[in-house]
Amino acid sequence: MLDNILPFRGVTPKISTSAFIAPNAMIIGDVEIAEGSSIWYNCLVRGDINVIRIGKNTNIQDGTVIHVDRKKYGAFIGDNVTVGHMALIHACTLENNSMVGMSATVMDGAVVESGALVAAGSLVAPGKIIPAGQMWAGTPARYVRDLKSTDKEMLADIWPGYRDLAGEYQQNGFGSD
Numbered sequence: 384m385l386d387n388i389l390p391f392r393g394v395t396p397k398i399s400t401s402a403f404i405a406p407n408a409m410i411i412g413d414v415e416i417a418e419g420s421s422i423w424y425n426c427l428v429r430g431d432i433n434v435i436r437i438g439k440n441t442n443i444q445d446g447t448v449i450h451v452d453r454k455k456y457g458a459f460i461g462d463n464v465t466v467g468h469m470a471l472i473h474a475c476t477l478e479n480n481s482m483v484g485m486s487a488t489v490m491d492g493a494v495v496e497s498g499a500l501v502a503a504g505s506l507v508a509p510g511k512i513i514p515a516g517q518m519w520a521g522t523p524a525r526y527v528r529d530l531k532s533t534d535k536e537m538l539a540d541i542w543p544g545y546r547d548l549a550g551e552y553q554q555n556g557f558g559s560d
Contacts, residue, residue, distance in 0.1 A: 391431045403549030403558045405445075417441075417462070421549035430457075438462035438479065442545035447472065452491050463542045467503060475507070478515075482538055500530060500538065 388396050388404065391412035399418040404410060408422045412430035419440040422428060426447045428435055433451035439462040443449065446469040451457050456474035460466070464477050467485035474491040477483060481495045484503030492510040495501055499513045502520035513519050518527045518534065530538075552558055 394430075396428075396430070403553055405552075405558050419546045419549075421545055423447075433457040433474070436460065438464065440542050440546050442466065442542055442549070444468045444470075444485075444545075450474065456491050461497070465538070465541045465545070480538060481513075482541070498530065498535070498538065500534060502527070 387406065387409050389411045394413040396410045396414040398404060398416045401418040402416045403421040405422060405424040407424055408426040410428045414428050414430040414435045416437045417439040420437050421442045423443060423445045425445055426443050428449045430451060432453045434457035435449055435451060437460045441460055441462060441464040443466045447466050449458050449472045452474035458472055458474055459476045461477060461479035463480045465482040466472060467483060469486045470483050471488040475489045475493040477495045478497040480497050481499050483489055483495060483501045486503055487501050487505045489495060489507040490509040493507045495513045496515040498515045500518045501507055501513060501524060502518060505520050505524040506522040507513060507524045516530050518530055519525060520527045
């Protein structure tokens with residue numbers, strides 16, 4: 384087992400062989416990461432007191448922290464999700480094809496629905512639902528507008544680029560096998 388993938392309370396992370404885990408990212412406990420996903424440099428994915436599930440082709444960018452709630456909420460991140468650099472994802476749900484921008488925080492019980500976008504630097508309050516196809520921004524996050532076709536194209540373009548970049552890193556001997 385790699386030094387940065389640690390079992391906790393008898394549960395070892397389950398990581399697809401096609402997922403990229405940067406050598407200094409920490410993955411701990413009850414975590415599952417599906418094929419084509421990537422966990423970039425200096426990330427912490429800590430499933431020590433509840434579960435974390437990360438779907439296919441999802442990219443968790445540098446410096447992000449993903450954690451859970453002890454009593455009620457795990458962290459659930461769907462397929463084709465982009466989480467920007469230095470985000471804090473805490474005990475919430477990010478549905479398929481959504482995006483959380485750089486340095487944004489999504490709190491306990493919040494849901495970012497499929498195809499929704501949380502702008503960089505935003506704070507999504509506990510229990511808040513960000514509806515599909517909308518952009519929310521600010522602290523606390525508030526509705527800004529419905530996504531435009533250019534926003535939707537951006538969301539559809541980011542995850543394949545990160546999936547391919549992760550593959551290139553793996554081919555060059557970096558990160559997980």
